[in-house]
Amino acid sequence: MxxxxxxxxxxxxxxxxxxxxxxxxxxxxxxxxxxxxxxxxxxxxxxxxxxxxxxxxxxxxxxxxxxxxxxxxxxxxxxxxxxxxxxxxxxxxxxxxxxxxxxxxxxxxxxxxxxxxxxxxxxxxMHTYDPAYLAAAHHWNDLPATARHIRSVIQLPPNSRYETLATQLHGTPPPPPTADLTSPDGRTALMSGLILGLAIHNLPLVRRFLPEVEAVDHAILLDPAGYSVTLHGPDGRTAELVGHIGHSWRPEWTFEAWGADTSLHLDFTPSYVRAGSAEATVRTPEGTRSFGPFPHNGYAAEWLHLADLANGVTDPLHSPKDLVEDLAYAIRLADLAGRFLSREGARA
Missing domain, CATH: 3.40.50.720 (NAD(P)-binding Rossmann-like Domain)
Known part of the structure; x- marks a missing residue:
């Protein structure tokens, strides 16, 4: 080609x-x-x-x-x-x-x-294109339908540390204005920005195992920047979402789902690090299977998929309907978490 x-x-x-x-x-x-x-x-x-x-x-x-x-x-x-x-x-x-x-x-x-x-x-x-995630999907049986608890953790140092290692940035945009956390509107806006800017990386995965959000049970903002949100679906499933940009160098970017007898654990590399795919572990009654790391991470995989789409040699991995529903899910979650925060005014 x-x-x-x-x-x-x-x-x-x-x-x-x-x-x-x-x-x-x-x-x-x-x-x-x-x-x-x-x-x-x-x-x-x-x-x-x-x-x-x-x-x-x-x-x-x-x-x-x-x-x-x-x-x-x-x-x-x-x-x-x-x-x-x-x-x-x-x-x-x-x-x-x-x-x-x-x-x-x-x-x-x-x-x-x-x-x-x-x-x-x-x-x-990018995580929906990660080769280890896609490989694990062939072996987790009915976990998307039977998962009872989901956890997404994104713990990272400031982006600037990775950006400095990855390239010499030109024209760094100014930081966003400081939110007024004394007002309900300020807290709501910050939470919404964090959900749609950071949590959204893993929300398509969360939606696969928790298709509908019924309510947010708890939501707080974390210092210096981050969130902790717990939620549940109409069938009693629960999820815990943590995102934190701190000063520690050691990152953690994980996604986990547990059912009655099957579980999934994904350990992703940070976005700026070209270190291959995630490592995935699926545990079922038949045993434990591990996948990855593969040479390409999710970013490289999505670019290769885009090239195949442009050349007409493959079908989209996600339908237009999926893309719309992923966004609707993220916006609803941001709205529910923001409302909870505006009522409670919680900050850790």
């Missing part, structure tokens, strides 16, 4: 420190040919690293005939408009970074346009 040209809308830290290093290792399939950013200095500096064209206009990127696939890595509020423009421009496949959109209505619009035009859209939920 010919090498596909990739265009980036947005050249921030995720593009620079995650996507470009991964694409460098997949140069036989994909090559960065165009980098667009509203800051011309950032666009030019980042594009120069790969010999790509630089621009400050989405329209200019979409008009570039060398761009076969597009990665939408802009601020969340622009995802829906830009993803729709990419589809309508007739590109072969689109990657939209998390979250898919900021409203369910916008996500439904992207899904509709994608289906109508026959242009596949992938959301950057």
């Amino acid at each position: 010919s090498v596909l040209g990739v265009g980036f809308i947005g050249a921030g830290p995720v593009t620079q420190a995650i996507h470009l290093p991964h694409l460098a290792g997949l140069s036989d399939r994909l090559r960065t040919v165009h980098v667009m950013d509203v800051d011309p200095g950032t666009a030019e500096a980042v594009a120069a690293r790969t010999g790509a064209r630089a621009s400050t206009s989405v329209a200019e990127l979409l008009a570039d005939p060398r761009v076969d696939v597009v990665a939408v890595c802009s601020p969340h509020s622009f995802h829906a408009e830009q993803a729709e423009a990419c589809v309508r421009a007739g590109k072969k496949a689109i990657l939209v970074e998390k979250p898919f959109a900021t409203t369910v209505g916008d996500a439904e619009r992207i899904a509709h346009v994608s289906a109508e035009a026959g242009v596949p859209v992938v959301v950057g939920a």
Whole structure:
């Protein structure tokens, strides 16, 4: 197959420190040919690293005939408009970074346009593409239907530590404004941002084992940045979600699910670390099976899947309906956790 040209809308830290290093290792399939950013200095500096064209206009990127696939890595509020423009421009496949959109209505619009035009859209939920996770799925029997408790833990040092190791960042965006935690609205907004910015990495996995959230039983904010949320579904299943950005170097990124006689444990590498896939363990009455680490992590796997979609040699791993429902799940959870927090005012 010919090498596909990739265009980036947005050249921030995720593009620079995650996507470009991964694409460098997949140069036989994909090559960065165009980098667009509203800051011309950032666009030019980042594009120069790969010999790509630089621009400050989405329209200019979409008009570039060398761009076969597009990665939408802009601020969340622009995802829906830009993803729709990419589809309508007739590109072969689109990657939209998390979250898919900021409203369910916008996500439904992207899904509709994608289906109508026959242009596949992938959301950057990298763990759903992780080879160890997918291998484990063939051996966990009926665990998604019988799991009683789920736990997702994301314990990381600040992103800047990984970014510094991964690349030399250009044009680091300013930090978000400090939330006013003395007000219910401030606490709600911070919790929502943490759910849709950090917890969302694992929420498609959580939804697979807990398809519906009935209520949030407990939610607190963690210092210096993070959350602890417990919830339950209508059938008595429970889940515990912990996310924490602290000062410790030692990371933990795990996902676990337990049923009556079957359990799943996944240990993921941090996003910025190209150290292969997760390691997965499935325990059943028949014994214990382990999977991974495989050479590719979820980011590399989703890019390879995107290339196959663009070439028309595979079907989407996740349907447009799945992508919309994943976002609706995340938004509902953020809303329920925010409401709980605004009532209780809890912070650890």
